[in-house]
Amino acid sequence: MALISLRHVSKVYPKGTRPALHDITLDIDRGDFVFLVGASGSGKTTLLSLLLREEEATDGEIRVAGNDLRRISNRQVPQYRRTIGFVFQDYKLLNNKTVWQNVAFALEVIGTRRSAIKSLVPKVLETVGLTGKERSYPHELSGGEQQRVAIARAYVNHPQILLADEPTGNLDPTTSLGIMEVLDAINRTGTTVVMATHNEEIVNSMRKRVVELHSGSIVRDEEHGSYDSAMYFPDAEVTSKAHQALGSGAGSTVMTSGAGDSDLRFRPQNGVEAEVTQAIAIEAGTIASGAMNGDEGIARLAQSVHSGRTGRYGEAFAPLETTLTWGKGLKLDEVERLARSGESSATDESVDESVDESATPENGLLAPPAPPTPPSIASATQDARQTDADDAQTTVSTAQVGETAVEEHAETPENGESDADSETTGGDAASEQNENEEEQQ
Numbered sequence: 001m002a003l004i005s006l007r008h009v010s011k012v013y014p015k016g017t018r019p020a021l022h023d024i025t026l027d028i029d030r031g032d033f034v035f036l037v038g039a040s041g042s043g044k045t046t047l048l049s050l051l052l053r054e055e056e057a058t059d060g061e062i063r064v065a066g067n068d069l070r071r072i073s074n075r076q077v078p079q080y081r082r083t084i085g086f087v088f089q090d091y092k093l094l095n096n097k098t099v100w101q102n103v104a105f106a107l108e109v110i111g112t113r114r115s116a117i118k119s120l121v122p123k124v125l126e127t128v129g130l131t132g133k134e135r136s137y138p139h140e141l142s143g144g145e146q147q148r149v150a151i152a153r154a155y156v157n158h159p160q161i162l163l164a165d166e167p168t169g170n171l172d173p174t175t176s177l178g179i180m181e182v183l184d185a186i187n188r189t190g191t192t193v194v195m196a197t198h199n200e201e202i203v204n205s206m207r208k209r210v211v212e213l214h215s216g217s218i219v220r221d222e223e224h225g226s227y228d229s230a231m232y233f234p235d236a237e238v239t240s241k242a243h244q245a246l247g248s249g250a251g252s253t254v255m256t257s258g259a260g261d262s263d264l265r266f267r268p269q270n271g272v273e274a275e276v277t278q279a280i281a282i283e284a285g286t287i288a289s290g291a292m293n294g295d296e297g298i299a300r301l302a303q304s305v306h307s308g309r310t311g312r313y314g315e316a317f318a319p320l321e322t323t324l325t326w327g328k329g330l331k332l333d334e335v336e337r338l339a340r341s342g343e344s345s346a347t348d349e350s351v352d353e354s355v356d357e358s359a360t361p362e363n364g365l366l367a368p369p370a371p372p373t374p375p376s377i378a379s380a381t382q383d384a385r386q387t388d389a390d391d392a393q394t395t396v397s398t399a400q401v402g403e404t405a406v407e408e409h410a411e412t413p414e415n416g417e418s419d420a421d422s423e424t425t426g427g428d429a430a431s432e433q434n435e436n437e438e439e440q441q
């Protein structure tokens with residue numbers, strides 16, 4: 001049985017004039033990575049809210065990890081949500097807590113022992129590349145760093161499902177790449193990831209399963225799908241013309257070729273530590289054994305970002321020399337070296353060597369897998385460079401880079417702590433907050 005299963009699910013909001021979701025039937029298996037795409041208002045967030053049991057379906061059946069969401073009482077909801085990590089576009093960190101405290105809090109509210117918290121938090125911070133930032137407050141972090149804290153918090157109890165609603169929506173392409181690297185790594189540990197996004201570059205590079213919504217209905221479900229957001233934006237015509245002017249054709253990207261392919265119960269609380277430790281051990285083992293080369297999506301995305309083809313408008317965010325990611329990904333010069341290798345021979349052994357070298361984890365992060373060496377790498381890079389200048393003229397940048405303000409949530413100034421938003425930790429945090437003193441390593 002699928003880990004997530006929806007059968008003829010509809011959702012009509014009380015004041016809604018039309019169904020936000022209509023007759024959705026969808027199965028998502030354990031370990032899947034699914035992109036939910038579709039225009040604004042197509043129902044992506046609503047679908048995620050139903051899975052998180054923030055909203056209830058008007059009709060139909062939803063089962064998540066064997067739980068029939070219709071039968072979960074309000075009292076059980078917090079416990080249910082603990083099996084799910086959730087990442088938002090705007091991070092939703094607790095502003096008066098440090099990085100360490102934000103992540104630790106997710107464990108405190110589910111009653112994790114302090115010794116376990118002390119052991120787990122550094123590990124998960126290492127996994128998302130935030131070692132050294134433990135004492136920083138959200139306002140002292142970049143947008144990408146804040147989102148990594150949010151991911152660390154969502155992942156620290158190793159949920160079997162991670163839901164992400166536009167997690168790269170406020171981030172520039174290079175930073176988004178890092179976020180995708182982390183999400184991909186988490187998915188490799190067996191966590192099912194469902195991510196709503198408008199970002200076609202990410203979808204097209206990753207070539208994961210794509211479920212497309214249109215006016216509340218699923219109009220496409222592809223195993224290795226792509227996404228052409230230009231189809232849905234009001235300025236699609238402008239974009240299309242820009243693409244034509246660049247000689248690439250609307251919606252085609254350097255790396256796009258994937259189109260057309262065409263009863264567990266609630267997790268026991270005391271299992272958290274063991275499960276996370278196991279997950280991290282698996283991760284570490286995978287890195288050590290050099291087995292992280294099965295998925296080429298991150299490498300494609302890296303290549304695409306570095307070549308300047310970073311979205312439907314082709315925004316290039318300089319400087320790229322600070323790249324690539326906290327995940328010890330490909331460096332710019334390595335990408336260029338790859339491109340040169342690609343020029344001389346698409347099957348040149350040196351390509352693989354250079355990638356392997358770059359993929360060596362230095363800080364416990366998962367390195368991106370070896371990139372493909374299609375003949376198009378060199379020409380693609382060249383094309384992209386050629387078009388940068390043109391892009392600069394045709395660019396209509398809507399991206400908000402970095403330092404997006406985070407929301408305050410239910411703070412309780414009297415004790416200096418803040419209640420976790422129930423959404424942020426996947427649980428009714430406020431009601432269960434321990435009196436643990438705040439700890440720093």
Ligand SMILES: Nc1ncnc2c1ncn2[C@@H]1O[C@H](COP(=O)(O)OP(=O)(O)OP(=O)(O)O)[C@@H](O)[C@H]1O
Nearest residue numbers: 013014015016020039040041042043044045046047
């Ligand atoms: N609380 C609500 N009350 C009434 N209508 C709502 C509510 N939330 C969403 N809707 C409506 O439901 C539809 C789907 O919205 P939803 O937020 O799920 O879309 P989305 O695909 O996530 O959009 P976006 O990409 O802009 O976030 C829209 O028509 C929206 O106006």
